[in-house]
Amino acid sequence: MDFKKLTIGELRQGIDAKSFSAREVVMALMGEIEANADLGAFLEIFGKDAEAEAEAVDRAIADGMPLGPLAGIPIALKDNMAVSGKRVTAGSKILERYVASYDATVVKKLREAGAIIIGRTNMDEFAMGSSTETSAYFKTKNPFDRSRVPGGSSGGSAAAVGAGLVPAALGSDTGGSIRQPAAYCGAVGFKPTYGAVSRFGLFAMASSLDQIGPITRTVADAARVFDAIRGADPRDSTSTDADYGNLLNPDMAAVKQLKIGVPKEYFIDGIDANVARAVESALDKFRRAGFSIKEVSLPHTQYALSVYYIIMPAEVSTNLARFDGIRYGRAEGAERLIDIYRKTKGEGFGPEVIRRILLGTFVLSAGYYDAFYGKAQRVRRLIADDFHAAFDPASGVDVLFAPTTANPPFRFGEKSADPLSMYLEDLFTLPVNLAGLPAISIPVERIAPEGGKLPVGFQLIGRHFREADILGLGQWYEEN
Amino acid sequence: MISREELRHLADLARINIPEERESQLVHDLAGILKHFDELKSVKTDAVLPVTGGTELVGIVRDDTPSTLPGKTGVELFPESDEGFLKVPAVFSD
Numbered sequence: 001m002d003f004k005k006l007t008i009g010e011l012r013q014g015i016d017a018k019s020f021s022a023r024e025v026v027m028a029l030m031g032e033i034e035a036n037a038d039l040g041a042f043l044e045i046f047g048k049d050a051e052a053e054a055e056a057v058d059r060a061i062a063d064g065m066p067l068g069p070l071a072g073i074p075i076a077l078k079d080n081m082a083v084s085g086k087r088v089t090a091g092s093k094i095l096e097r098y099v100a101s102y103d104a105t106v107v108k109k110l111r112e113a114g115a116i117i118i119g120r121t122n123m124d125e126f127a128m129g130s131s132t133e134t135s136a137y138f139k140t141k142n143p144f145d146r147s148r149v150p151g152g153s154s155g156g157s158a159a160a161v162g163a164g165l166v167p168a169a170l171g172s173d174t175g176g177s178i179r180q181p182a183a184y185c186g187a188v189g190f191k192p193t194y195g196a197v198s199r200f201g202l203f204a205m206a207s208s209l210d211q212i213g214p215i216t217r218t219v220a221d222a223a224r225v226f227d228a229i230r231g232a233d234p235r236d237s238t239s240t241d242a243d244y245g246n247l248l249n250p251d252m253a254a255v256k257q258l259k260i261g262v263p264k265e266y267f268i269d270g271i272d273a274n275v276a277r278a279v280e281s282a283l284d285k286f287r288r289a290g291f292s293i294k295e296v297s298l299p300h301t302q303y304a305l306s307v308y309y310i311i312m313p314a315e316v317s318t319n320l321a322r323f324d325g326i327r328y329g330r331a332e333g334a335e336r337l338i339d340i341y342r343k344t345k346g347e348g349f350g351p352e353v354i355r356r357i358l359l360g361t362f363v364l365s366a367g368y369y370d371a372f373y374g375k376a377q378r379v380r381r382l383i384a385d386d387f388h389a390a391f392d393p394a395s396g397v398d399v400l401f402a403p404t405t406a407n408p409p410f411r412f413g414e415k416s417a418d419p420l421s422m423y424l425e426d427l428f429t430l431p432v433n434l435a436g437l438p439a440i441s442i443p444v445e446r447i448a449p450e451g452g453k454l455p456v457g458f459q460l461i462g463r464h465f466r467e468a469d470i471l472g473l474g475q476w477y478e479e480n
Numbered sequence: 481m482i483s484r485e486e487l488r489h490l491a492d493l494a495r496i497n498i499p500e501e502r503e504s505q506l507v508h509d510l511a512g513i514l515k516h517f518d519e520l521k522s523v524k525t526d527a528v529l530p531v532t533g534g535t536e537l538v539g540i541v542r543d544d545t546p547s548t549l550p551g552k553t554g555v556e557l558f559p560e561s562d563e564g565f566l567k568v569p570a571v572f573s574d
Contacts, residue, residue, distance in 0.1 A: 336569060340569065
């Protein structure tokens with residue numbers, strides 16, 4: 001049985017029908033992970049624990065116990081989410097020896113749904129990067145062309161799903177870190193509305209932008225995982241419940257009525273010709289099926305990159321202040337308190353993290369605060385208002401259609417020397433985070449890994465807490 | 481736009497050691513990024529309220545009940561501890 005191609009839905013059916021056991025699935029996929037070690041997707045596999053969890057699911061089936069919606073489904077975690085008793089490093093040397101003493105809320109919810117936590121995946125250090133090259137551990141390769149990056153920062157999760165090593169993984173998305181690597185690795189990447197999923201137990205990068213979401217093979221699977229992890233959590237005051245309607249079995253007649261907007265600012269000259277052609281072909285599929293499609297404008301889009309690269313580093317510089325050598329890892333050879341702080345951070349953080357901490361410290365410092373941080377907070381409102389106007393219930397559209405990235409996956413080292421060129425990778429994904437909206441990246445077409453073609457993704461963006469719209473439209477695209 | 485002295489001051493505020501040989505590259509990188517931010521100057525924002533977080537939820541509270549970490553207390557993770565307490569070097573010293 002080749003489990004590499006099966007979706008969560010197919011795996012669930014097979015386990016329920018006893019065509020195969022949860023243990024068989026987990027052992028076979030762990031074998032695949034071992035066989036693909038050179039891909040560098042995983043930092044650690046929870047071998048014995050995953051096996052024991054799978055056996056527990058099989059016993060529950062044999063005993064006729066009620067099963068959760070993800071019973072027996074192996075899921076990988078980006079290495080910035082806490083699993084009790086396991087190392088969690090956020091891809092950083094500074095947390096090399098840190099062991100979590102509790103489960104993140106998403107981990108708790110996945111377990112309650114019956115999922116099996118199979119391991120932790122590689123990522124850019126503290127989720128800062130668009131290629132997974134800033135990981136302090138090793139590089140992750142793109143399963144479609146191993147000379148290219150998998151995207152980032154959830155590059156390990158996306159590569160694992162893209163290569164068929166797991167049917168699903170969790171990532172975190174601050175400016176595109178779920179959607180961009182998913183697009184690069186031929187997977188579906190879904191960033192829910194800000195507040196839809198608890199961030200308790202996620203190593204914070206930029207707290208007003210971070211959101212956890214799934215990377216999966218299909219849109220239907222993304223809906224399944226989202227349905228299991230969503231919900232208000234007393235331990236995250238920004239999390240909330242909402243009435244999502246029917247996420248798992250969309251009413252296709254209602255989906256066909258959704259009005260699609262195409263923001264002209266996302267179809268610019270700089271887009272790679274192959275990417276532009278592919279994205280246009282996806283839009284054409286909606287057009288031919290008779291969807292209502294019209295051009296819209298999000299006039300402040302051009303400022304999103306600057307706004308993001310002020311607000312995000314500002315929040316980074318405060319969130320990462322706690323890695324000072326007192327409660328987490330400490331550098332050797334410093335005696336005085338102040339030297340412990342300086343040495344631990346100087347030696348423990350990589351260049352990109354240091355760059356962003358300094359940038360954040362600058363934009364928050366007296367004399368520059370109003371001109372940079374204060375200004376960015378105001379322009380952030382204008383960017384969010386653009387979306388609200390486009391989504392106006394009376395005259396607007398329901399869903400926006402856009403490319404996920406302007407380029408195909410790039411080669412290792414291609415953008416490392418120039419931070420700004422790396423930051424431009426997030427151009428089409430980060431405005432969504434500034435506005436807190438839900439968005440999903442979907443592969444334009446299914447292609448085989450290492451067949452000479454590179455994956456391209458397109459994005460559907462929805463109103464706040466209207467994940468049902470983009471998941472429904474995404475499922476329509478997959479089925480037609 | 482940013483000098484070496486300013487960079488050292490920022491590193492001091494952030495409590496990060498920066499080796500001298502990396503200073504010029506960092507000055508170059510930060511100057512390039514800050515220059516990009518100039519475009520914001522042209523946006524009129526006098527009448528615009530700042531966005532101060534990811535959500536507009538207010539007054540979110542939970543029950544004020546003590547909770548402990550399951551099993552271990554967390555102290556064992558500290559680089560230095562003494563009888564269940566976090567240990568730090570003297571804060572005030574010469």
